[in-house]
Amino acid sequence: MTIASPSLLALFITLSSHALAKESSDQCGVYLAESSTDHVLGSFAGHAYERDDTIGSSDAIIQFVDIREHNIDFSGEEDGLRLENFLGTCWSGDATGGMGEGDEVISAVGGPSFSSTGHVGMINAVIYQPSTLLRTDTDLLSSGYNEKSSPGRGGFTTYHNLTLLAVDKIPPGMEIFLDFGQEYNRHDDTTKANIDDYRKMDEAMEKMVAFFNKHAEKIGEKAANEVFEFMKKDVLDLTAENRAPAARSLLPDTYKGLQKIIDMGGSALHSNPEVVRDIDWLKMNGYCQDNLVAGVSTIEHAGRGAFAARDMKKGEVVSPIPLVALNQGRDALTIAEEAED
Numbered sequence: 001m002t003i004a005s006p007s008l009l010a011l012f013i014t015l016s017s018h019a020l021a022k023e024s025s026d027q028c029g030v031y032l033a034e035s036s037t038d039h040v041l042g043s044f045a046g047h048a049y050e051r052d053d054t055i056g057s058s059d060a061i062i063q064f065v066d067i068r069e070h071n072i073d074f075s076g077e078e079d080g081l082r083l084e085n086f087l088g089t090c091w092s093g094d095a096t097g098g099m100g101e102g103d104e105v106i107s108a109v110g111g112p113s114f115s116s117t118g119h120v121g122m123i124n125a126v127i128y129q130p131s132t133l134l135r136t137d138t139d140l141l142s143s144g145y146n147e148k149s150s151p152g153r154g155g156f157t158t159y160h161n162l163t164l165l166a167v168d169k170i171p172p173g174m175e176i177f178l179d180f181g182q183e184y185n186r187h188d189d190t191t192k193a194n195i196d197d198y199r200k201m202d203e204a205m206e207k208m209v210a211f212f213n214k215h216a217e218k219i220g221e222k223a224a225n226e227v228f229e230f231m232k233k234d235v236l237d238l239t240a241e242n243r244a245p246a247a248r249s250l251l252p253d254t255y256k257g258l259q260k261i262i263d264m265g266g267s268a269l270h271s272n273p274e275v276v277r278d279i280d281w282l283k284m285n286g287y288c289q290d291n292l293v294a295g296v297s298t299i300e301h302a303g304r305g306a307f308a309a310r311d312m313k314k315g316e317v318v319s320p321i322p323l324v325a326l327n328q329g330r331d332a333l334t335i336a337e338e339a340e341d
Contacts, residue, residue: 031043032320035175037175039117044176054165068083095107095129112164116177120195140303140304150301156303232248287320
């Protein structure tokens with residue numbers, strides 16, 4: 001997968017009077033706001049999500065086919081670097097179901113799939129590949145659109161229904177973190193806890209709490225803390241090996257702090273409380289990313305359009321749209337015919 005830290009700008013489009021005949025929650029499902037990480041912006045949950053819930057609205061995909069091959073004549077190192085910076089904001093076609101379009105397929109996406117960042121230990125969502133692989137155009141074709149003869153053919157992407165799926169419980173206000181691969185997420189950095197450390201230590205802490213609830217009163221506080229120190233040092237050194245320092249950093253100073261970590265939702269949230277924003281703060285400082293949903297346009301031959309997911313007032317932001325500069329503009333997308341021998 002190709003990914004980098006994009007520099008994002010928010011483009012705010014004015015309110016459309018179009019309303020969608022579909023029941024929807026008034027509470028925004030995803031906000032674009034300042035990231036809790038060193039990225040500029042990130043996406044945050046507007047309400048709680050359970051595992052396997054769909055996050056926000058589905059999105060469209062633009063597939064770039066063999067773009068590196070068709071830009072091998074870019075002059076100078078700077079031009080090539082700018083192209084790579086653009087491609088670094090995209091996903092690979094493998095993630096979006098477009099891998100069959102060419103030898104190398106790069107997918108430009110929008111919404112939370114674009115603006116969400118990564119975290120070494122708190123991956124809570126994924127791009128759900130079957131959502132695009134199993135997409136259908138039944139609704140579009142039943143509207144009278146003819147994919148062979150319509151004058152709008154080729155005027156809109158056929159790749160749609162890109163969906164984010166929660167892979168863990170996500171509390172309201174938590175930043176959405178995607179899996180960008182072990183290299184990007186520094187999975188092998190033994191100085192920082194990764195997602196496996198968090199999960200294993202959460203399981204271990206549940207067992208520790210059960211142990212101390214049963215035995216601490218009998219053996220006394222001093223002995224209980226000595227047992228806890230033995231678990232933190234000797235047992236972790238033996239079981240976690242080179243991951244022991246990272247795992248040990250997730251434990252409290254005394255056994256009495258174990259329950260507090262569990263009550264906060266686990267070691268990941270306890271160690272990184274800044275990843276959860278207050279909903280009122282998001283409403284004030286963020287922008288809703290799921291005010292729009294895709295549907296068949298009411299304009300003949302226009303393909304798919306954007307519809308309001310909920311009531312909006314005049315002057316409200318319809319959708320924040322992160323932008324990425326494309327070096328050489330349209331020229332970077334030119335596909336030149338290969339010269340015949």
